[in-house]
Amino acid sequence: xxxxxxxxxxxxxxxxxxxxxxxxxxxxxxxxxxxxxxxxxxxxxxxxxxxxxxxxxxxxxxxxxxxxxxxxxxxxxxxxxxxxxxxxxxxxxxxxxxxxxxxxxxxxxxx
Numbered sequence: 001x002x003x004x005x006x007x008x009x010x011x012x013x014x015x016x017x018x019x020x021x022x023x024x025x026x027x028x029x030x031x032x033x034x035x036x037x038x039x040x041x042x043x044x045x046x047x048x049x050x051x052x053x054x055x056x057x058x059x060x061x062x063x064x065x066x067x068x069x070x071x072x073x074x075x076x077x078x079x080x081x082x083x084x085x086x087x088x089x090x091x092x093x094x095x096x097x098x099x100x101x102x103x104x105x106x107x108x109x110x111x
Contacts, residue, residue: 009042009046012042012045012046013042043085044085044087047078047081047082047085047087048082048087048088050078050082051075051078051079051081051082051088054071054074054075054078054079055075055078055079055096055100057071057075058071058072058075058100058103058104059100059103062103062104062107065107068104068107069104072100072101072104075097075100076097076100079093079096079097080093080097
Protein backbone atom coordinates (compact mmCIF):
# COMPACT_ATOMS: atom_id res chain seq x y z
CA UNK A 1 0.00 0.00 0.00
CA UNK A 2 1.65 3.27 -1.07
CA UNK A 3 1.93 5.98 1.55
CA UNK A 4 0.93 9.41 0.43
CA UNK A 5 0.91 12.77 2.12
CA UNK A 6 -2.27 13.29 4.16
CA UNK A 7 -2.29 16.94 3.13
CA UNK A 8 -3.09 17.83 -0.43
CA UNK A 9 -0.57 19.67 -2.52
CA UNK A 10 -2.96 22.61 -2.78
CA UNK A 11 -3.39 22.80 1.01
CA UNK A 12 0.34 22.83 1.64
CA UNK A 13 0.83 25.43 -1.05
CA UNK A 14 -1.83 27.72 0.47
CA UNK A 15 -0.39 27.21 3.96
CA UNK A 16 3.12 28.11 2.89
CA UNK A 17 1.89 31.13 0.97
CA UNK A 18 -0.08 32.25 4.03
CA UNK A 19 2.88 31.84 6.37
CA UNK A 20 5.26 33.76 4.13
CA UNK A 21 2.74 36.42 3.08
CA UNK A 22 4.53 39.10 5.10
CA UNK A 23 7.62 38.78 2.93
CA UNK A 24 7.52 40.97 -0.15
CA UNK A 25 10.91 41.41 -1.78
CA UNK A 26 11.56 44.33 -4.10
CA UNK A 27 14.40 43.07 -6.27
CA UNK A 28 13.81 40.56 -9.04
CA UNK A 29 16.46 38.16 -7.72
CA UNK A 30 14.93 38.30 -4.24
CA UNK A 31 11.48 37.57 -5.69
CA UNK A 32 12.86 34.54 -7.50
CA UNK A 33 14.65 33.38 -4.35
CA UNK A 34 11.37 33.63 -2.43
CA UNK A 35 9.54 31.61 -5.10
CA UNK A 36 12.25 28.96 -4.97
CA UNK A 37 12.20 28.85 -1.17
CA UNK A 38 8.42 28.40 -1.11
CA UNK A 39 8.61 25.63 -3.69
CA UNK A 40 11.39 23.81 -1.83
CA UNK A 41 9.57 24.18 1.49
CA UNK A 42 6.51 22.59 -0.06
CA UNK A 43 8.51 19.72 -1.53
CA UNK A 44 10.30 19.14 1.78
CA UNK A 45 6.97 19.08 3.65
CA UNK A 46 5.65 16.38 1.32
CA UNK A 47 8.80 14.25 1.78
CA UNK A 48 8.73 14.68 5.58
CA UNK A 49 5.07 13.71 5.76
CA UNK A 50 5.77 10.60 3.68
CA UNK A 51 8.55 9.26 5.91
CA UNK A 52 6.72 10.18 9.12
CA UNK A 53 3.62 8.32 7.99
CA UNK A 54 5.70 5.30 6.94
CA UNK A 55 7.41 5.13 10.34
CA UNK A 56 4.06 5.44 12.13
CA UNK A 57 2.73 2.49 10.14
CA UNK A 58 5.73 0.39 11.21
CA UNK A 59 5.35 1.38 14.87
CA UNK A 60 1.63 0.64 14.89
CA UNK A 61 2.25 -2.70 13.20
CA UNK A 62 4.80 -3.62 15.84
CA UNK A 63 2.37 -2.70 18.63
CA UNK A 64 -0.35 -4.78 16.97
CA UNK A 65 2.02 -7.74 16.66
CA UNK A 66 1.88 -7.88 12.86
CA UNK A 67 4.62 -8.83 10.42
CA UNK A 68 6.02 -5.46 9.37
CA UNK A 69 8.91 -6.48 7.13
CA UNK A 70 7.43 -4.89 4.00
CA UNK A 71 6.42 -1.73 5.86
CA UNK A 72 9.90 -1.51 7.40
CA UNK A 73 11.49 -1.78 3.96
CA UNK A 74 9.26 1.02 2.68
CA UNK A 75 10.03 3.22 5.70
CA UNK A 76 13.77 2.69 5.12
CA UNK A 77 13.30 3.68 1.50
CA UNK A 78 11.42 6.85 2.46
CA UNK A 79 14.02 7.83 5.08
CA UNK A 80 16.94 7.20 2.71
CA UNK A 81 15.24 9.24 0.01
CA UNK A 82 14.64 12.11 2.45
CA UNK A 83 18.32 12.03 3.42
CA UNK A 84 19.39 11.91 -0.22
CA UNK A 85 17.25 14.95 -1.02
CA UNK A 86 18.68 16.84 1.97
CA UNK A 87 15.39 17.09 3.85
CA UNK A 88 16.98 15.40 6.86
CA UNK A 89 20.61 14.65 7.59
CA UNK A 90 22.12 11.31 6.60
CA UNK A 91 22.95 10.32 10.16
CA UNK A 92 19.48 11.28 11.35
CA UNK A 93 18.00 8.94 8.76
CA UNK A 94 20.42 6.19 9.78
CA UNK A 95 19.50 6.63 13.45
CA UNK A 96 15.77 6.48 12.74
CA UNK A 97 16.19 3.38 10.57
CA UNK A 98 18.31 1.73 13.26
CA UNK A 99 15.65 2.36 15.90
CA UNK A 100 12.92 0.94 13.66
CA UNK A 101 14.95 -2.18 12.87
CA UNK A 102 15.79 -2.70 16.55
CA UNK A 103 12.14 -2.34 17.54
CA UNK A 104 11.13 -4.82 14.84
CA UNK A 105 13.73 -7.34 16.02
CA UNK A 106 12.58 -7.00 19.62
CA UNK A 107 9.00 -7.63 18.52
CA UNK A 108 10.05 -10.76 16.58
CA UNK A 109 12.01 -12.12 19.56
CA UNK A 110 9.00 -11.63 21.86
CA UNK A 111 6.82 -13.83 19.66
